[in-house]
Amino acid sequence: MTVLGPALQEHTATYVFAVCGHVDHSAFAALPGIGESFPVRLLPFGALTAVVQHVEAAHFNEDAWRVRLSDERELERCARAHHDVVSAAALRGPTAPLPLATLYRSDERARQALRQDAERFHTVLRRIAGRVEWAVKVYAHTAPAPAPVLATAPPAGEGHDRSSPCGGRAYLDRKRGLQKRREQRHDEALRTAETVDSALRTVAAASRRLRTHAQEPQEPGRTQVLNAAYLVDEERVDEVARTIAGLRRSTGADIEMSGPWVPYSFVGEVGA
The missing domain is CATH 3.30.70.60 (Ribosomal protein S6/Translation elongation factor EF1B)
Structure with missing residues (x-):
């Protein structure tokens, strides 16, 4: 478990990837996670465990996320990093993934929010097990x-027959027939x-x-x-x-x- 000093805690937020039962932290040792500056780690709450990571608050606030998610390549990177962590947890047992960009101001705020939803998480994990x-x-x-259809001019002295293969009526009939088949x-x-x-x-x-x-x-x-x-x-x-x-x-x-x-x-x- 990573312990941050008070000064550094003021500049970080807690990003939550997923909720699961017991899982060993070694499952995430090789994964950079979403922020890369801090390791992916575990945050127990009751009988459940959240897979989390400290991120730099200034780089993951609402405005920063809006910019990040409007960049197609950055969005893909974040989505892939999120999915990699969730998948690593799922290999060890039933795992309830949280949406991309699930953030709390601190570990304690995350614990409080997750505890309030603990019953639902238990239900989900039982449902998806196996x-x-x-x-x-x-x-x-x-x-x-x-x-x-390119219409051709009728011979001199003859009227234009709209029902002819080159006429406008034939074209409309063909178009209606094609629309009907579609x-x-x-x-x-x-x-x-x-x-x-x-x-x-x-x-x-x-x-x-x-x-x-x-x-x-x-x-x-x-x-x-x-x-x-x-x-x-x-x-x-x-x-x-x-x-x-x-x-x-x-x-x-x-x-x-x-x-x-x-x-x-x-x-x-x-x-x-």
């Missing part, structure tokens, strides 16, 4: 926009997403539907129709993989699966 999170995403493919494909993808979700909920201990992501600029023809997380018993992980493989074959769906992860999606909802 379980991991898997992320599953389903995508729909959209058709490209119709190519414009909507049909999207509806089919939504039904497939429900099929995928229903199948995985029979394997998972719990599930959460998350907000779908906007279409990525680098993938203009691909739209996300399902973004979900599943809390799965560790001994059923292979069953999840087989279920996904079967769904890909039976539906032909574009399904992405990633994990196992620390159960971030199943911490905040318990007792909230």
Whole structure:
């Protein structure tokens, strides 16, 4: 345990990564943590333990965080450092990760706040014990926009036929037909997403539907129709993989699966 003198305590804050049961501090010996100036350490409160780190208060106040999180590279560094510490704790036992940038003015303030939430932490740790999170995403493919039809001038003395292959009415009909097919494909993808979700909920201990992501600029023809997380018993992980493989074959769906992860999606909802 790091003990700071009174003068230095005035210039530091306590950053909290996660809450767990008993864990040995050696699990974090090689990790720089979020601030890097002080070691990652343990802060006991009752029967539970918080994984924490002193950080320089001036570098982690509200304004500093606003600047830090607006920088994409710095945000990625902080998120990765936070996740590395949480993952190290999770390797030793059930771990409830706290959100990025969970800060208190001192260890005592952190203890007081965490004690008030101790019952919820106990509930969370019991729920996620022996379980991991898997992320599953389903995508729909959209058709490209119709190519414009270049109208040609009608022969002399003839009127312009809007229903001809080169006319405006034909172009609008083609565009409406393409839009209808796009909507049909999207509806089919939504039904497939429900099929995928229903199948995985029979394997998972719990599930959460998350907000779908906007279409990525680098993938203009691909739209996300399902973004979900599943809390799965560790001994059923292979069953999840087989279920996904079967769904890909039976539906032909574009399904992405990633994990196992620390159960971030199943911490905040318990007792909230």
